[in-house]
Amino acid sequence: MNQEKINFNAGPAALPATVLQQAANAVLKYKNTGISILELPHRGPEFLEIIEESKALVKELCEIGDDYDVLWLQGGGRMQFSMIPMNFLSTGDTAGYIDSGHWAAEAMEYGAYYGQIQVMGSSRATHYNHLPEWPSDIPNHLKYLHITTNNTIYGTQYSDIPKVNVPLIADMSSDIFSRKWDYNRYDLIYAAAQKNLGTPGVALVIVKKDMLSRISNHLPPMLNYKAQVHENSILNTANVSGVYISLLMLRWIKEKGIANIEADNNNKAEILYKAIDESKLFTGYVQNPAHRSKMNICFTAKDKETELAFLELCAENNIIGLQGHRSTGGFRVSIYNSIEVASVRTLVELMKKFETNS
The missing domain is CATH 3.40.640.10 (Type I PLP-dependent aspartate aminotransferase-like (Major domain))
Incomplete structure (x- = not known):
C-alpha cells in the first residue's frame, strides 16, 4: 500500500x-x-x-x-x-x-x-x-x-x-x-x-x-x-x-476561521524561511522579507546536483511537489491553507538532515 x-x-x-x-x-x-x-x-x-x-x-x-x-x-x-x-x-x-x-x-x-x-x-x-x-x-x-x-x-x-x-x-x-x-x-x-x-x-x-x-x-x-x-x-x-x-x-x-488560517500560514512561512536563511546549501530567491510570499516559498541550492539530490531524498520520504517552475528551476514549496504546520516541520527536518550529510 x-x-x-x-x-x-x-x-x-x-x-x-x-x-x-x-x-x-x-x-x-x-x-x-x-x-x-x-x-x-x-x-x-x-x-x-x-x-x-x-x-x-x-x-x-x-x-x-x-x-x-x-x-x-x-x-x-x-x-x-x-x-x-x-x-x-x-x-x-x-x-x-x-x-x-x-x-x-x-x-x-x-x-x-x-x-x-x-x-x-x-x-x-x-x-x-x-x-x-x-x-x-x-x-x-x-x-x-x-x-x-x-x-x-x-x-x-x-x-x-x-x-x-x-x-x-x-x-x-x-x-x-x-x-x-x-x-x-x-x-x-x-x-x-x-x-x-x-x-x-x-x-x-x-x-x-x-x-x-x-x-x-x-x-x-x-x-x-x-x-x-x-x-x-x-x-x-x-x-x-x-x-x-x-x-x-x-x-x-x-x-x-480566517484568523487561525492566517496564524498557521505565518507560522509555516516563518519556519521555512528561517531554515533557508540559516542554511549553507539553500538560498531564498526573494531576499527582502517584506516582499516574501507566505504561500509560495522559492529557493535554490548551491548547484544543480545538490538540487537533484535533495529532490530525490524528498521523494524517498514521500514529500512531493517541490520542483520550481519550469522557467526558474530550483525549489518551490507551496504552503497553501490546507498544508499543516507539521508538514512544513517535516520538510525542514529533512533539509537539515540533508545539509548535515552533504
Missing part, C-alpha cells in the same frame, strides 16, 4: 482530508438524490442550493455586502485575463497593470488585445525577485488598475495594497482567504480555484455591481459579466462538481 504523501504542489494543490472525504462520498451519492455529484443536473434545485450557499459564504468570508455579485465561471485565470479587458476596455481606452511576475505579465499581454496598457511598475528587469515600487501617481483616466496579489512562480506577495483612485482589479488566485484582508477595496477580484479554493476548472469572480454598469462593449453572453450575473453562473452547463468542492472548501475555511 502506498504511503500518504506530503503534497507541496503549486496547483492543483493539496486539499484537506475532510474535504477529500466529503467529495469522495458525494461522488458515490450526493445527499439523498440517489445519484453522484458528477451526475447532478446543473439546473436542478440541489445545484441551485450549492450556488446560493457558496455565494453567501464568499460574501461572509470577505465581509462584503450586497453591492457585490459572486460568480463561478469556467476557463480558469486566463479566461479572466481575457474577460476583464473585453468588458472594461474599448479601443482608445487605457488600463494600468503592475508587472510583478509571470502571471501579472500574461494578464497584461491579454489586456493589450483590447486596449492600451500602461505599465505602472515592473520588476521584470531583476527577474521578479522583488515587488515593483507602488506607483506614486495613478492617472485618473485609467479604466482600471490590475494587480496580482501573490506571485506563485517567484514567491513575492503584497502585504498591503494602498487605496487607489481608479477601479482596482486583483488576481488573488493563490492567496484568497489566506489572511485577514479588506476585500471592499476591490472592484473586481478573481481566483482560479486550484490553489486555496478547490480543483481546476472553475474560477471565482467577485465583482462590484457598479462595475457592471461600466461594461460598454457588445459581447457574447458567455463573455459578459452582466449576462453571467443575470443567469446566476448557469448560462451554460456549469462545472457542478467543481463548484461543489469549492463549497466544501469554503465551509472548511469558515470552520477553521
Whole structure:
C-alpha cells in the first residue's frame, strides 16, 4: 500500500482530508438524490442550493455586502485575463497593470488585445525577485488598475495594497482567504480555484455591481459579466462538481476561521524561511522579507546536483511537489491553507538532515 504523501504542489494543490472525504462520498451519492455529484443536473434545485450557499459564504468570508455579485465561471485565470479587458476596455481606452511576475505579465499581454496598457511598475528587469515600487501617481483616466496579489512562480506577495483612485482589479488566485484582508477595496477580484479554493476548472469572480454598469462593449453572453450575473453562473452547463468542492472548501475555511488560517500560514512561512536563511546549501530567491510570499516559498541550492539530490531524498520520504517552475528551476514549496504546520516541520527536518550529510 502506498504511503500518504506530503503534497507541496503549486496547483492543483493539496486539499484537506475532510474535504477529500466529503467529495469522495458525494461522488458515490450526493445527499439523498440517489445519484453522484458528477451526475447532478446543473439546473436542478440541489445545484441551485450549492450556488446560493457558496455565494453567501464568499460574501461572509470577505465581509462584503450586497453591492457585490459572486460568480463561478469556467476557463480558469486566463479566461479572466481575457474577460476583464473585453468588458472594461474599448479601443482608445487605457488600463494600468503592475508587472510583478509571470502571471501579472500574461494578464497584461491579454489586456493589450483590447486596449492600451500602461505599465505602472515592473520588476521584470531583476527577474521578479522583488515587488515593483507602488506607483506614486495613478492617472485618473485609467479604466482600471490590475494587480496580482501573490506571485506563485517567484514567491513575492503584497502585504498591503494602498487605496487607489481608479477601479482596482486583483488576481488573488493563490492567496484568497489566506489572511485577514479588506476585500471592499476591490472592484473586481478573481481566483482560479486550484490553489486555496478547490480543483481546476472553475474560477471565482467577485465583482462590484457598479462595475457592471461600466461594461460598454457588445459581447457574447458567455463573455459578459452582466449576462453571467443575470443567469446566476448557469448560462451554460456549469462545472457542478467543481463548484461543489469549492463549497466544501469554503465551509472548511469558515470552520477553521480566517484568523487561525492566517496564524498557521505565518507560522509555516516563518519556519521555512528561517531554515533557508540559516542554511549553507539553500538560498531564498526573494531576499527582502517584506516582499516574501507566505504561500509560495522559492529557493535554490548551491548547484544543480545538490538540487537533484535533495529532490530525490524528498521523494524517498514521500514529500512531493517541490520542483520550481519550469522557467526558474530550483525549489518551490507551496504552503497553501490546507498544508499543516507539521508538514512544513517535516520538510525542514529533512533539509537539515540533508545539509548535515552533504
